[in-house]
Amino acid sequence: xxxxxxxxxxxxxxxxxxxxxxxxxxxxxxxxxxxxxxxxxxxxxxxxxxxxxxxxxxxxxxxxxxxxxxxxxxxxxxxxxxx
Amino acid sequence: xxxxxxxxxxxxxxxxxxxxxxxxxxxxxxxxxxxxxxxxxxxxxxxxxxxxxxxxxxxxxxxxxxxxxxxxxxxxxxxxxxxxxxxxxxxxxxxxxxxxxxxxxxxxxxxxxxxxxxxxxxxxxxxxxxxxxxxxxxxxxxxxxxxxxxxxxxxxxxxxxxxxxxxxxxxxxxxxxxxxxxxxxxxxxxxxxxxxxxxxxxxxxxxxxxxxxxxxxxxxxxxxxxxxxxxxxxxxxxxxxxxxxxxxxxxxxxxxxxxxxxxxxxxxxxxxxxxxxxxxxxxxxxxxxxxxxxxxxxxxxxxxxxxxxxxxxxxxxxxxxxxxxxxxxxxxxxxxxxxxxxxxxxxxxxxxxxxxxxxxxxxxxxxxxxxxxxxxxxxxxxxxxxxxxxxxxxxxxxxxxxxxxxxxxxxxxxxxxxxxxxxxxxxxxxxxxxxxxxxxxxxxxxxxxxxxxxxxxxxxxxxxxxxxxxxxxxxxxxxxxxxxxxxxxxxxxxxxxxxxxx
Numbered sequence: 001x002x003x004x005x006x007x008x009x010x011x012x013x014x015x016x017x018x019x020x021x022x023x024x025x026x027x028x029x030x031x032x033x034x035x036x037x038x039x040x041x042x043x044x045x046x047x048x049x050x051x052x053x054x055x056x057x058x059x060x061x062x063x064x065x066x067x068x069x070x071x072x073x074x075x076x077x078x079x080x081x082x083x
Numbered sequence: 084x085x086x087x088x089x090x091x092x093x094x095x096x097x098x099x100x101x102x103x104x105x106x107x108x109x110x111x112x113x114x115x116x117x118x119x120x121x122x123x124x125x126x127x128x129x130x131x132x133x134x135x136x137x138x139x140x141x142x143x144x145x146x147x148x149x150x151x152x153x154x155x156x157x158x159x160x161x162x163x164x165x166x167x168x169x170x171x172x173x174x175x176x177x178x179x180x181x182x183x184x185x186x187x188x189x190x191x192x193x194x195x196x197x198x199x200x201x202x203x204x205x206x207x208x209x210x211x212x213x214x215x216x217x218x219x220x221x222x223x224x225x226x227x228x229x230x231x232x233x234x235x236x237x238x239x240x241x242x243x244x245x246x247x248x249x250x251x252x253x254x255x256x257x258x259x260x261x262x263x264x265x266x267x268x269x270x271x272x273x274x275x276x277x278x279x280x281x282x283x284x285x286x287x288x289x290x291x292x293x294x295x296x297x298x299x300x301x302x303x304x305x306x307x308x309x310x311x312x313x314x315x316x317x318x319x320x321x322x323x324x325x326x327x328x329x330x331x332x333x334x335x336x337x338x339x340x341x342x343x344x345x346x347x348x349x350x351x352x353x354x355x356x357x358x359x360x361x362x363x364x365x366x367x368x369x370x371x372x373x374x375x376x377x378x379x380x381x382x383x384x385x386x387x388x389x390x391x392x393x394x395x396x397x398x399x400x401x402x403x404x405x406x407x408x409x410x411x412x413x414x415x416x417x418x419x420x421x422x423x424x425x426x427x428x429x430x431x432x433x434x435x436x437x438x439x440x441x442x443x444x445x446x447x448x449x450x451x452x453x454x455x456x457x458x459x460x461x462x463x464x465x466x467x468x469x470x471x472x473x474x475x476x477x478x479x480x481x482x483x484x485x486x487x488x489x490x491x492x493x494x495x496x497x498x499x500x501x502x503x504x505x506x507x508x509x510x511x512x513x514x515x516x517x518x519x520x521x522x523x524x525x526x527x528x529x530x531x532x533x534x535x536x537x538x539x540x541x542x543x544x545x546x547x548x549x550x551x552x553x554x555x556x557x558x559x560x561x562x563x564x565x566x567x568x569x570x571x572x573x574x575x576x577x578x579x580x581x582x583x584x585x
Contacts, residue, residue: 021523022582039555044331044525046312047338063316063342067309 005031008075015052019045034071091260092231094298100224102300106275111305113151114195114212123221131218132159133226135209141189142166146197149305152211153284154293156192162227166236171285172197174549180204182241185251185451233257240287240385243497247504251450258388261443263294265413269393274300276324281306281332287385288355292327315339318371319346329356329494333367334524340370348373355381355390356494358482359406364396382408386467388444391415407481415442418466426461432477437486439466490519492526492551502552509543514563516571520581529581530554533563556581
């Protein structure tokens with residue numbers, strides 16, 4: 001896994017724990033993770049992930065960009081364009 | 084059969100016919116691609132769907148969800164006088180087959196992408212995507228003219244049933260007409276306004292979206308899954324005027340409220356389907372509703388057609404934590420039934436009781452019939468027992484809780500007994516009990532079962548129950564905890580460490 005993918009996973013994992021108010025997720029966040037897997041990545045946590053990733057990488061996001069934020073792979077592709 | 088003088092059919096027919104051909108009627112996914120139909124396009128689409136309905140008298144299944152097909156099929160069926168049954172393509176095939184069987188469906192209209200699922204239902208099918216896409220003639224004025232009757236079946240919804248089988252709720256054209264007249268007398272909707280369509284078609288609140296919008300000559304913007312994850316962006320991009328959703332979508336929107344500064348705002352926001360927290364309502368109002376706009380809380384079960392009480396929360400006392408459900412509108416009537424059995428159509432301030440619902444929006448009984456008596460007759464009025472316990476403060480009603488094991492997840496009604504019965508049947512466990520636990524703004528279904536062996540694979544359960552009914556956590560126990568009466572102690576169950584608490 002690339003360095004950046006690893007960082008994304010950590011940021012997403014942290015955001016999900018915060019949103020679900022839990023210390024451990026039902027499954028770890030990996031390069032293959034997407035919405036509903038782990039199941040804490042639900043519609044309520046979606047925005048938390050969106051905001052946490054954009055804040056961590058210091059990018060200005062528009063609401064239209066949200067479509068990329070439903071999987072780790074999607075976030076990676078979005079960052080390829082944005083960074 | 085009596086003809087309805089101010090029937091919804093007539094109002095829809097006249098509005099759809101008279102709306103300017105170049106006004107946008109509906110925007111959303113059609114066969115998976117985003118399209119916009121103007122009113123002339125809508126009249127063509129409805130004309131294109133009509134032949135599939137001409138030969139049918141049995142109810143028609145609509146296997147479609149949040150799409151141009153879904154909304155135009157509903158409208159075409161209603162205008163053609165053909166009863167319809169929404170079939171949610173996201174539900175397990177097994178459940179859809181059961182619903183089709185219980186409702187006696189004779190024909191299925193489906194989105195193209197669900198052709199093979201439609202084929203499983205054992206009746207003739209029509210590709211609604213093709214009928215809408217290829218429609219070229221506008222014969223709306225002749226195909227859909229004629230009067231309607233109030234007591235004919237308009238649609239049948241299926242909700243969770245505690246016995247383990249979905250429960251059918253038939254709603255008549257008269258019930259639906261009464262709702263649309265009542266709500267549009269109470270709240271003004273204007274021609275050309277842009278309305279959200281956020282509800283799944285299998286949820287009766289979607290009928291509000293479709294019928295109120297087209298009876299008002301409005302534009303219906305059908306939300307995609309992505310739109311529901313970013314409600315604020317949807318409001319802005321579609322320049323929405325009128326919003327209607329479950330409160331959960333307000334919670335989701337509020338989390339991204341900071342991104343919405345300086346963007347387009349709503350004139351009107353309506354919420355229904357579950358209790359509306361006042362802080363959620365106030366945050367949403369500030370971020371997404373115009374200064375002169377309004378925010379309303381609506382209440383009502385499917386059995387009483389969409390909603391029958393409402394409250395403009397603009398003037399609600401700031402110290403309330405949950406929005407009041409208000410008072411009945413239109414010709415609906417309510418009464419309270421107290422613990423001692425007394426029925427109070429005119430309760431004193433401070434009274435509490437089970438909310439009883441009467442008037443022209445109330446259905447006539449489940450189909451197929453259920454054993455439980457759900458009606459109560461009092462002083463010449465037939466009331467439906469809602470199962471909701473409310474407090475009357477002298478001016479309006481406040482929701483207190485359920486008197487049974489029904490819970491709501493994202494507005495969807497769930498009978499915990501249905502989950503328990505299905506789990507017991509599939510896995511053969513000795514006993515099972517489900518509870519609803521709220522954490523981090525979300526209701527989680529947690530299920531404990533009594534058995535020697537662990538159940539590890541929930542696939543079989545997922546084959547029978549829609550995803551919103553699946554337990555988030557399960558736990559094997561040697562014995563389920565019992566209370567002093569020898570019943571499963573649900574309070575103890577709800578207090579178990581179901582999650583990895585922080």
